[in-house]
Amino acid sequence: MRVASTIARELLIFAATLLVTSLIIFMVVNLLPGDVAGTILGPNADASSIAALRTTMGLDRPWPLRYLEWIGGLLTGDAGRSALSGQPVLALIGPKLAVTGWLVTLGMALAIVIAVPVGIAAALRRKHLDGLIWAGLSQLGMAVPAFLAGMLLVVVFAVQLSWLPANGYVRLAEDPGGWARHLVLPVVSLAIVQSAVLVRYVRSAFIDVLGEDYFRTARAVGWRFGSAVLRHGLRNASLQVLTVLGLQLATLFVGAIVIENVFVLPGLGSLLLSSVNQRDLPVVQTIVMIQVALVLVINGVVDLVARLADPRLRAEATEAGA
């Protein structure tokens, strides 16, 4: 019962958050000074043709109406039409989703695969040279922008060694081998930077666990060090790491935008940037809304899972709800 009411309350707050977010996005894009119709027609356009374009684009109507139309359309699966090509926005976005989806999920997966063992090693060996080297590498990885890592990888593996393509994309259904070859460098460059940040959290979560009483007790009653680390360490550190993963998600999406640009991948990020340059506002606001909503949804789920899994947080949540 308590759990159910907690979930209901969270859902309500969550819906309100999404509404506020969509309002922020709409207002920034539509209400800041800067006339779309004027920009599209160029500096030499006369006032009457600008006014005519504003009418055809629906820009002369009051903004609350336009906002409601946009948000209502989004909910019913119609986000309006591109100001430039006239195509439905969602039809433009659809084919790009797979590219960005692969990039982000594979990047996140590789980052976890790298960061967990490295973070544990850095924690266990923190008083030794190798542990310090791992921690130092993580510091270095955090200081390098993902797009620079991407370009350096291109120089080595595409330009010098010619092992992998420098850019472009092939659909998975067309040619699985080519698909994989085109994704290796983008995924690796995204994962390097993400894992550098993650290593830091895995390391400190594990150092915390190693100092806890239950860990010392497990050791004292004769558990081998390795199994104590796996049983207690991994389980207790995983919640902390899960929360960080959720928070990192926004950075991952942003990283994907930049990486798609480096490797000329036809994903959401490329579409977003070209729409910004052409001032295709309906496309821009819808893509940003989709990304932000995804980040919020996944973080909400992570938060809920963490609360339900951790008895201490669960007690706090029901107490706050009472």
Next chain:
Amino acid sequence: MRRAGLIAGTACVGVVVVMALVALFWTPYDPGQVEASQALAQPSAAHLFGTDGFGRDIFSQLLVGARICLQVGIVSVAIGALVGVPLGIWAGMAPGRIGRAIMRVSDVLYAFPALLLAILLAAARGSASTGTAMVAIGVSTVPAFARVAHGATRSVMARDYVAAARASGIGWGGIARTHVLVNIAPVVLVQTSTSFGLAILAEAGLSYLGIGTAPTTPSWGRMLYDAQKYLYQAPLQLLWPGMFIAVAVLGFNLLGDGLRDALDPRLRTGRHDD
């Protein structure tokens, strides 16, 4: 060992600051001066780090880039701190329910990284500039400052001296000034250093995508964008701006970690028994 991090961080930041100061008064060449005959020249006595694809002197651009990097960092972190810290203090001193509501609102901003905000601003304004980049980065750092200030304020408010101050009739404003602000200053300082590093990374990314610093201004991210055209002929073009971005970010990160250890007595004692 911890000391070493602090020293290395200070040294890295020092290098960038010195470069920025030098750029205020002197650069070997005009960083925007195009000389087509000198394009992609190797490093030499005349051009310490060589020239780029337009024949512009890379060393001069790097010097000016240091100034832009610090300028963006200072302005955007100032925006984040000046909005976020009061918000966090307010949330920390307000009764529980109101405090939680304020933090909820600030947390919404976590879903808007600097890059997305800058993209929205660029789309709305029709043009991008260092100004919009600084605003976008600044706003995106607000929630981190608010969260740090909130946590620290709550622990200060639980102390006996705050109860004593209340009992002796000092108002909330007075407590915020005399007790809270002074006691949360260390954690805010640490956050400032960390945010500075993130701001530099964000600015580099924005300039690389062409929605930050204007093309004629030699920001380090912009230099990387230009270098991308010569990945095949002159891959070394990547190295210099990339290296200085890494040095600057690493410096501020190490400085933040070092300050955290130096300023937090709890962590300092923890080091001895661990």
